[in-house]
Amino acid sequence: MSPEGGEQVVREPEPEPVPQRLLAAATRLFAEHGFETTSVQQIVDAAGVTKGAMYHYFGSKDDLLYEIYARVLRVQTARMEQAADSTESVQRRLRAVAVDVVVTTVTHLEDTVIFFRSMHLLHPDKQAEVRAQRRRYHERVRGLIEEGQASGVFRADRSAELVVDFFFGAVHHLGFWYRRDGPMSARQVGEQFADLLLDALRV
Amino acid sequence: MSPEGGEQVVREPEPEPVPQRLLAAATRLFAEHGFETTSVQQIVDAAGVTKGAMYHYFGSKDDLLYEIYARVLRVQTARMEQAADSTESVQRRLRAVAVDVVVTTVTHLEDTVIFFRSMHLLHPDKQAEVRAQRRRYHERVRGLIEEGQASGVFRADRSAELVVDFFFGAVHHLGFWYRRDGPMSARQVGEQFADLLLDALRV
Amino acid sequence: MSPEGGEQVVREPEPEPVPQRLLAAATRLFAEHGFETTSVQQIVDAAGVTKGAMYHYFGSKDDLLYEIYARVLRVQTARMEQAADSTESVQRRLRAVAVDVVVTTVTHLEDTVIFFRSMHLLHPDKQAEVRAQRRRYHERVRGLIEEGQASGVFRADRSAELVVDFFFGAVHHLGFWYRRDGPMSARQVGEQFADLLLDALRV
Amino acid sequence: MSPEGGEQVVREPEPEPVPQRLLAAATRLFAEHGFETTSVQQIVDAAGVTKGAMYHYFGSKDDLLYEIYARVLRVQTARMEQAADSTESVQRRLRAVAVDVVVTTVTHLEDTVIFFRSMHLLHPDKQAEVRAQRRRYHERVRGLIEEGQASGVFRADRSAELVVDFFFGAVHHLGFWYRRDGPMSARQVGEQFADLLLDALRV
DNA sequence: AATGAATGAGTGTTCATTCAT
DNA sequence: TATGAATGAACACTCATTCAT
Numbered sequence: 123m124s125p126e127g128g129e130q131v132v133r134e135p136e137p138e139p140v141p142q143r144l145l146a147a148a149t150r151l152f153a154e155h156g157f158e159t160t161s162v163q164q165i166v167d168a169a170g171v172t173k174g175a176m177y178h179y180f181g182s183k184d185d186l187l188y189e190i191y192a193r194v195l196r197v198q199t200a201r202m203e204q205a206a207d208s209t210e211s212v213q214r215r216l217r218a219v220a221v222d223v224v225v226t227t228v229t230h231l232e233d234t235v236i237f238f239r240s241m242h243l244l245h246p247d248k249q250a251e252v253r254a255q256r257r258r259y260h261e262r263v264r265g266l267i268e269e270g271q272a273s274g275v276f277r278a279d280r281s282a283e284l285v286v287d288f289f290f291g292a293v294h295h296l297g298f299w300y301r302r303d304g305p306m307s308a309r310q311v312g313e314q315f316a317d318l319l320l321d322a323l324r325v
Numbered sequence: 326m327s328p329e330g331g332e333q334v335v336r337e338p339e340p341e342p343v344p345q346r347l348l349a350a351a352t353r354l355f356a357e358h359g360f361e362t363t364s365v366q367q368i369v370d371a372a373g374v375t376k377g378a379m380y381h382y383f384g385s386k387d388d389l390l391y392e393i394y395a396r397v398l399r400v401q402t403a404r405m406e407q408a409a410d411s412t413e414s415v416q417r418r419l420r421a422v423a424v425d426v427v428v429t430t431v432t433h434l435e436d437t438v439i440f441f442r443s444m445h446l447l448h449p450d451k452q453a454e455v456r457a458q459r460r461r462y463h464e465r466v467r468g469l470i471e472e473g474q475a476s477g478v479f480r481a482d483r484s485a486e487l488v489v490d491f492f493f494g495a496v497h498h499l500g501f502w503y504r505r506d507g508p509m510s511a512r513q514v515g516e517q518f519a520d521l522l523l524d525a526l527r528v
Numbered sequence: 529m530s531p532e533g534g535e536q537v538v539r540e541p542e543p544e545p546v547p548q549r550l551l552a553a554a555t556r557l558f559a560e561h562g563f564e565t566t567s568v569q570q571i572v573d574a575a576g577v578t579k580g581a582m583y584h585y586f587g588s589k590d591d592l593l594y595e596i597y598a599r600v601l602r603v604q605t606a607r608m609e610q611a612a613d614s615t616e617s618v619q620r621r622l623r624a625v626a627v628d629v630v631v632t633t634v635t636h637l638e639d640t641v642i643f644f645r646s647m648h649l650l651h652p653d654k655q656a657e658v659r660a661q662r663r664r665y666h667e668r669v670r671g672l673i674e675e676g677q678a679s680g681v682f683r684a685d686r687s688a689e690l691v692v693d694f695f696f697g698a699v700h701h702l703g704f705w706y707r708r709d710g711p712m713s714a715r716q717v718g719e720q721f722a723d724l725l726l727d728a729l730r731v
Numbered sequence: 732m733s734p735e736g737g738e739q740v741v742r743e744p745e746p747e748p749v750p751q752r753l754l755a756a757a758t759r760l761f762a763e764h765g766f767e768t769t770s771v772q773q774i775v776d777a778a779g780v781t782k783g784a785m786y787h788y789f790g791s792k793d794d795l796l797y798e799i800y801a802r803v804l805r806v807q808t809a810r811m812e813q814a815a816d817s818t819e820s821v822q823r824r825l826r827a828v829a830v831d832v833v834v835t836t837v838t839h840l841e842d843t844v845i846f847f848r849s850m851h852l853l854h855p856d857k858q859a860e861v862r863a864q865r866r867r868y869h870e871r872v873r874g875l876i877e878e879g880q881a882s883g884v885f886r887a888d889r890s891a892e893l894v895v896d897f898f899f900g901a902v903h904h905l906g907f908w909y910r911r912d913g914p915m916s917a918r919q920v921g922e923q924f925a926d927l928l929l930d931a932l933r934v
Numbered sequence: 935a936a937t938g939a940a941t942g943a944g945t946g947t948t949c950a951t952t953c954a955t
Numbered sequence: 956t957a958t959g960a961a962t963g964a965a966c967a968c969t970c971a972t973t974c975a976t
Contacts, residue, residue, distance in 0.1 A: 156446055161969080162971060162972085173971090174936050177971095177972075178935065243362065280521075281517065288518060291499065293494070294498055295495070295497055298497070314484065322521045364945065366945090376963080378960075381959085546956090565767075569950095579958085580956085584956065588950080686923075690915075697900055697902070698897045698901045700904055721897060724889075727933070770965080781940065781941055781942065783942070787939060792967065792968090938974100945970100946969105947966085949962105950962105952960105953962105954959105
């Protein structure tokens, strides 16, 4: 197995660290078979480690689920804030945010599917944490809409809150029908979803 | 057991039949604790029967889940078809369908939540059955949109299919945020969701 | 369904009585799937009756098993006694008994298989009854051998008891290898088994 | 836990490993109460372990049954081959094989009883495995008989196959009557069974 | 950092039997 | 005679987690 003689050793590519391997395996299995129907044994087998190793890095099976979604949420929040805080017009900023959330949701479609399916199995405290983070996200977007309504570029007789719930409902449901090997790219869907959102706000 | 004398006996109100009691108990518990984390024992205890009785009427725990959602789907399909096949203008018909699906979804919000959470745990055959039924539903609504696009009352540069997926995504996600004791009635949400849908199709 | 008017009614052939139908169904199912892995529901379904009907005629599932084998044992005992008590020479009588037990065992091969597999599941009292009846059977055959040994036509240095156990062991094991659609008829096997038995007793 | 001082510690005798304890307990209980009427709980209680431990080592209750008999079959096959392949005369080799199979069958009488009673409950694949192994065993013995028939030391007008079925039928039925505390030792029965087998082949 | 044997509480499901009708 | 809904105890099996090493 190990290099026998020669000075010049050809290194195997550094394997992914154990925690990453575990998260990747868990994501795939949870998406394929569901959180509850995937056993810790299956996860560690798929990751090529043992149970002891998993419990060394993660406190519980729940922790894996939490980490999977928390990662996505961090990424989405960072990207959304960058778009929302830019110097563009509010229409362009809202459109950018809308396209981006579709694209990143599709990029992490498994994580999103897993999450909306299984959030209710998480410990209430962790559920609350994620919900709070999601709420902050929604509120920033709602702020964008209200900003446009206040400045007259968006129609003001639409409830900004309801529009946000409507739009993100559609986005969070992507996992139920979007197929990566289907006819539309993530960006195409994002553009069209953004169109539909802006339709609803056109004066 | 039966009344002995001739005097007027006060009858206990006829209790709900066992299958209905089981479905009601299962719906409540699945919504509250999730499908996988609710045991058959909890269900039969809540329904006041024994496990044997449950397995007399339902083949499995899965069957309960299936029945819960199949019932809703039957109701929604019947109501949608009535609205879609009326003699009103296509705009009014589409609006009626949109309002109605929101109202019935909210009426059966628990069932809907349960279903989208747990569909993946159903036997593949049953999943396929439900999906097929859902697809027929969507297709009828898409037909309505295409009818309007063909007759020029809806803008034709929106993908009817994408609009359907967008709209029903938002509807199916209602369970994640709508609260019956909140500020908006189901009908109010339905009217506003219908507005947003028609915005997207206005020429 | 039943004839309404006409004098000349065409009768369906009288169906087998319920108890017989139950025993026949039970025999087939026990042989195919085993006693323990056949449910009472399967038996009554196969017999085209309901559970209540079965419990009307049989006290328990055990009773079916008992009846199945008791019937065979009665037949075998009657036939054996007829052959053993005839006026032929002892060699011819023993041979006739040997051939006959093979033939009747093959005729009722399912019952025999079921019985030796499942006797231990019977209530001890019923087990004892059957054992006693079997023992009487064996003893009558042993008597035949001892009669031949006493009269000098069979070699006396073979233990009659052991020969009986040896021979009937082979007979009772027929169910493990004999196939009705195989190359040998029951009678052929019987003749050869009889040969082998008499070989062992030849002076 | 470990010895603290330098003085001579008296070690408890190393306990049997868990898998062996489980097999021993299962054998005893299956023989006493039958396979189907022995619960896994009874087995693990008797072995002094928990269910989890059992399922750590054995895939199922079936597996225990399979292992019990597979072990015996391995032993019997090895011993038979040693006797059959020796340099003795074919008569002496066949006799040695016959005596030995009786002795080892009696030594493992419980396993044999269990097996012939319960083989039909095994998964078809495992049944096939065992049958195939048994068949190889029978065929080696049949080969021995045919060898003797070809060289003229056994009478050739007996079907070797039928003789094998006859003899092993008797052997496999030992469990129904042989008692270890009875008047005959296993070896005595073996010698007499061998006599009866050779009687049938004497020219 | 990592193992893997062992735990023990819990799961969905089966089934012979009873009994009011 | 016969029904079939209902019982209730039992069953094989699973699994997240622990812990001595």
